[in-house]
Every structure is written in C-alpha cells, then in structure tokens.
Amino acid sequence: MSCCHHCRDAENMFDRRDAARQLERYRRRGPEGTTRILLDALREAGVAGASLLDIGGGVGVIHHELLRAGAAGAVDVDASSAYIAAARGESERQGRAGQVSYLHGDVVAMADGIPQAEIVTLDRVVCCYPDMPALIGVAATRATRLLGLVYPRDDWWVRAGVRVLNAGLSLQRTAFRVFCHPTAEVDAAVRRAGLSRRLQRASGPWQVVVYERGHS
Numbered sequence: 001m002s003c004c005h006h007c008r009d010a011e012n013m014f015d016r017r018d019a020a021r022q023l024e025r026y027r028r029r030g031p032e033g034t035t036r037i038l039l040d041a042l043r044e045a046g047v048a049g050a051s052l053l054d055i056g057g058g059v060g061v062i063h064h065e066l067l068r069a070g071a072a073g074a075v076d077v078d079a080s081s082a083y084i085a086a087a088r089g090e091s092e093r094q095g096r097a098g099q100v101s102y103l104h105g106d107v108v109a110m111a112d113g114i115p116q117a118e119i120v121t122l123d124r125v126v127c128c129y130p131d132m133p134a135l136i137g138v139a140a141t142r143a144t145r146l147l148g149l150v151y152p153r154d155d156w157w158v159r160a161g162v163r164v165l166n167a168g169l170s171l172q173r174t175a176f177r178v179f180c181h182p183t184a185e186v187d188a189a190v191r192r193a194g195l196s197r198r199l200q201r202a203s204g205p206w207q208v209v210v211y212e213r214g215h216s
C-alpha cells in the first residue's frame with residue numbers, strides 16, 4: 001500500500017463529521033479511558049518543559065492535555081486533514097496555538113522531516129497502519145525519552161472483532177482496514193530502537209504501553 005493510498009483512506013475514514021463528533025465528545029467529557037491511562041502514565045513520568053511528537057493525534061487530545069500539564073511544545077503529524085483542522089482549532093480555542101506545529105501526511109512517508117521529541121505518542125494509530133515495523137521505527141527512533149502506545153491487545157477475541165470490523169468496512173466498499181499487530185512483534189520493533197518497557201496495562205480490547213530510553 002503506498003503512502004498516497006494510506007492518506008486517501010485515512011481522509012475518507014477520519015472525515016470532518018467524525019472530527020466534529022470526536023471534538024465535541026472531548027470538550028464535553030475530556031479524554032476517554034485508554035487515553036486517560038496513557039496521559040496519567042506520561043504525567044507521572046514527568047512532562048514539564050518536554051517536547052512532544054503526537055503521531056496520528058486525531059483532534060489532539062494528547063497534545064492539548066500535555067501542554068496543559070506543562071509540556072513546552074508539540075508537533076502533531078496526521079494523515080487526516082479534517083482531524084488536523086479540528087486539533088488546530090482546539091489549540092487556538094485553548095490559547096496554545098503558538099506551541100503546536102501541524103504536519104499533514106503519512107508519518108512514514110515523511111520520516112526524513114519528522115523531528116525528535118522527548119515524548120512520542122501513538123494513541124490508537126498502530127492499528128491503522130499495515131507496515132507496523134516502519135511506523136514503530138519512525139516513532140521509536142524519534143523518542144529521546146518516552147514512547148507511549150495504545151494499540152489492540154493480542155487476544156483471539158480482539159482479532160475476531162477486528163475481522164468482523166474489516167468485513168463491515170469491505171461491505172461498505174471502504175479501502176481502510178484495521179490491523180491487530182502481534183504484541184511480541186510491536187515490542188521487538190520498539191526494543192530494536194533501544195527502548196525498554198516501563199508500563200503495560202490492558203483495558204477492554206486495548207493495551208497501553210509506555211517505553212523508556214535508557215531504562216532496563
């Protein structure tokens with residue numbers, strides 16, 4: 001699958017209506033379950049003055065919340081222009097537009113221009129991308145201190161759910177697919193970049209994993 005195909009599929013899947021719905025939910029209820037777990041873990045590890053790379057940030061919940069918690073600045077890279085517009089609008093509304101740069105596109109295709117950051121996050125993004133080693137490779141090599149992931153658990157019932165979801169997408173003639181990458185393979189790809197696991201928590205079909213550089 002080429003990067004152009006991936007961006008087109010992401011644009012169709014994560015459109016303006018979806019972005020408006022997600023943003024409205026965030027404004028009403030704040031961060032959702034697994035995002036909250038990831039945010040708590042990152043805040044506990046320390047975010048004051050940190051730089052953040054939020055890959056596939058959606059409407060920007062992670063960077064809005066970490067900037068509020070004292071992070072110095074953020075870069076959000078997203079394949080959906082509708083989500084970027086929603087995240088940017090929310091940054092402006094929260095008075096933090098000057099602290100965030102927005103990049104539109106497939107982070108793997110744009111790897112050469114993706115900066116390092118102390119904290120890198122992929123919240124429910126690994127499941128959107130077929131080439132997991134490439135995606136994790138870009139994210140993990142950019143993380144100078146912490147890498148936070150939320151991605152599907154490696155259990156038979158989650159894989160079964162993903163198969164049903166993909167059958168539904170196929171019936172709708174949507175090219176976008178969801179991927180349940182094996183945990184051992186994701187973990188190996190992160191470790192290859194020199195990070196080790198600091199925390200792992202399961203919640204429903206998701207797992208939240210935080211990696212740290214220089215920790216053994």
Ligand SMILES: C[S@@+](CC[C@H](N)C(=O)[O-])C[C@H]1O[C@@H](n2cnc3c(N)ncnc32)[C@H](O)[C@@H]1O
Nearest residue numbers: 010056057058078079080106107123124125128
């Ligand atoms: C399921 S949404 C999650 C959004 C947000 N992180 C959250 O948890 O609410 C996946 C997001 O990742 C983005 N995305 C998927 N693959 C990407 C890639 N290769 N490069 C950049 N963004 C990507 C999509 O456009 C979308 O905004």
